[in-house]
Amino acid sequence: MLGFIENIRDWIQTMKLRLTPSRCTYLMRLSCVIGSLLFIICLPRCAFSQKSPLKLPFQINVSITGKYDKFTESSDTTTPPTHDTITSKVEQIFVIDPSAMGSTLVLAGDSLTYFDSNSYIEGWSSSHAILHFDTLRKGITSMSIASNENYVDYFGVSNTFHYSWGLSCLNVPYDNDSIPTLDSIKSSDLLGLYYDSSGIDISDVGPPVVPLPWDSASSKLVSGQLQLSGSNIPVSRVNESPSAIGFEAIQQNGQLECTFAPSNHQGILEVFSTIGEEIERISILPSQNIIVIPHLTVGLYFLRLENNFLRVYIPE
Numbered sequence: 001m002l003g004f005i006e007n008i009r010d011w012i013q014t015m016k017l018r019l020t021p022s023r024c025t026y027l028m029r030l031s032c033v034i035g036s037l038l039f040i041i042c043l044p045r046c047a048f049s050q051k052s053p054l055k056l057p058f059q060i061n062v063s064i065t066g067k068y069d070k071f072t073e074s075s076d077t078t079t080p081p082t083h084d085t086i087t088s089k090v091e092q093i094f095v096i097d098p099s100a101m102g103s104t105l106v107l108a109g110d111s112l113t114y115f116d117s118n119s120y121i122e123g124w125s126s127s128h129a130i131l132h133f134d135t136l137r138k139g140i141t142s143m144s145i146a147s148n149e150n151y152v153d154y155f156g157v158s159n160t161f162h163y164s165w166g167l168s169c170l171n172v173p174y175d176n177d178s179i180p181t182l183d184s185i186k187s188s189d190l191l192g193l194y195y196d197s198s199g200i201d202i203s204d205v206g207p208p209v210v211p212l213p214w215d216s217a218s219s220k221l222v223s224g225q226l227q228l229s230g231s232n233i234p235v236s237r238v239n240e241s242p243s244a245i246g247f248e249a250i251q252q253n254g255q256l257e258c259t260f261a262p263s264n265h266q267g268i269l270e271v272f273s274t275i276g277e278e279i280e281r282i283s284i285l286p287s288q289n290i291i292v293i294p295h296l297t298v299g300l301y302f303l304r305l306e307n308n309f310l311r312v313y314i315p316e
Contacts, residue, residue: 051298052112053133055176055232056105056315057097060129060145062167064195065089066224072217085222090195092165094145095233096129098300099313110135125149140172140179144192163197167226179230195221232315247308256293256312260305262286272302 052058068088073081096114098105103116110133117126127147134141146166168191173180198218247260258269264286271280271293279301282291296314303310 052105052107053135053176054096054112054174054230057095057099057233057313058230059233060094060096060179060230061228062092062094062145062165063089063227064092064165064193064221064224065227067222068195068219069222070217070219072215074215086219088219090165090221092147094127094129094147097233097313099311101311123149123151138174140174142168142170143172144168161197161199163195165195166192167194168192169226169228172228174230177232179228181227181229183227185226185228190226193221193224193226195219195224247303247305247310249303249310249312251296251312251314256296256301256314258291258293258303258305258310260289260308262289267306270304271296272304273299 066087068086070084070086071081096105096112097103097116100116102118103114106113112131112133113129115126115128118124125148127145129143129145131140131144132142133139144166146164148164149162151161169185170189170191171186172182196219198216200216248258250257250259263284266286267284269280269282269284269291270278271282273279279296280293282293284291284305298314301312301314303312
C-alpha cells in the first residue's frame, strides 16, 4: 500500500513539472470545449424529459383592480370626446393546455415555456407564459404571462375589439394542484402589470358610400392591485377541428369518453401516440355513439374516426 501511495505521489510531482503555463491553458480550453459539447448533446434530452411541477392543464385566474384612463369618441360631432380616470375591476383567465390547437409547451430544467396562437374568421388571439420553479421550496420564483386578442364582427352590426394584458411577478407559492389565492402581491415582487383595450361600435349598416356612425372607447391601466389564484382543470374538452360527425372527447380521472354521431355501419376508433404508434384500436358497432377508453397514461394522444382527428392531453 505504501508503495502504491509513493507511486501516486511521484506521478503528481512529475505532472507538476510537465504542466507548463501554456499546457495548463490548453487543458483548460480543451475541458471547456468538451463540457460545452456535452451540454449541447444533453440539453435536448433534458428539455423533453422533464415534467411540469403543476398538473396540466392548468388555469391561472387574474383579477386587476385599479385606475384606468378611459377615452371615448364618437362620429357624432355634437358629442365631444371625453377623457376620464375610472376605477374598475378586470378579470382574466389564462390556461396552460398542451392539447389546445396551436399550442407549444417546452420544459427545460426548472423552466416552463408555453405559447399558443389561433386564427379564425373574426380575428386572432395569442398568449404566452414563462414560469421558473423552485421545486424544493414549492415556489414559482418568477412568472410572466401575457395575452392578446383582436375581434371583428362581420355579421349584422360591425364591431371591432382589441385587448392586451400581462403581468410579471416573483415568489408565487404553489402545490401540485393549485396556486393558493393571493389577495395581493408585494409591490417589490410585482415587476410589471398592464391592461389595454379598445373598441369601435358601428351602430348601423348602410351602403358603402354612406359614412356609418360609430363610437369608440379605449382604456389603459394606470395603477392597480393584483389578485392571483390558479388550479388544475380536472375535465378537459378538446376539439382539433370542427367535425361533421360531432366527434368529441372528454377526459376525466384518466378515462377518455369519446362521443360521436351514430352510424348505420361498423367503424374503427384508433388512438395513436405522438410518434405514430397505435395504442388502441376499438371497433364501433352500428348505432353506437359513445366509447370509453380507460387507463391511458399521462401524455398527448391523437384519435382518428372516419378521417376526423382529435388531439387529447391526459394530465396527471
